[in-house]
Amino acid sequence: SQQGEEDPQALSIQEGENATMNCSYKTSINNLQWYRQNSGRGLVHLILIRSNEREKHSGRLRVTLDTSKKSSSLLITASRAADTASYFCATVQNTGTASKLTFGTGTRLQVTL
């Protein structure tokens, strides 16, 4: 089963604009991670935010987490054509000895010149 749902499913913006993607999940989590996937490639880890954190930054990326609403957002500022990719949120639940990632369905971002 997929825990997270990203919104929107697809997003098209022009270079220089900001892109915001949202992720909602259903059950309590240990942490939430965002990954990027270029077409036909593996995933690359972008950022991890723990359940006791509200906001985290990494370069042009800003992630927020609202555990009361069970939602997270990923903001990419000053987007570039090279940011074109699919972005996935993944949640981690406390499962005892093993922590497994449960991925959402992803947001396809297209950045045009």
Place this chain on the structure above:
Amino acid sequence: DGGITQSPKYLFRKEGQNVTLSCEQNLNHDAMYWYRQDPGQGLRLIYYSQIVNDFQKGDIAEGYSVSREKKESFPLTVTSAQKNPTAFYLCASSIYSGGGNEQFFGPGTRLTVL
């Protein structure tokens, strides 16, 4: 050069055949994972291994098998019992499975059943 590799990149299989997908890592990670991705979808966990000689079923293990005889290697066999095996398969590893650490992914194998 540290990383995680998968082979082959593309694989074609006739119905009724078993095929094995390779996954190797030289990151000295304890935990390894296999995911399946269908078009326009997220990843679903097939199997994972926390340590050598140990592995557990994920959410969609039916029709698949794995082994973990070496720390570096976690091959996935897609058996003829898997009803709809055509998909993109991704292998990943992490330092250890506890604590929800970030996972490092291989480039994937695209399996097509003819």
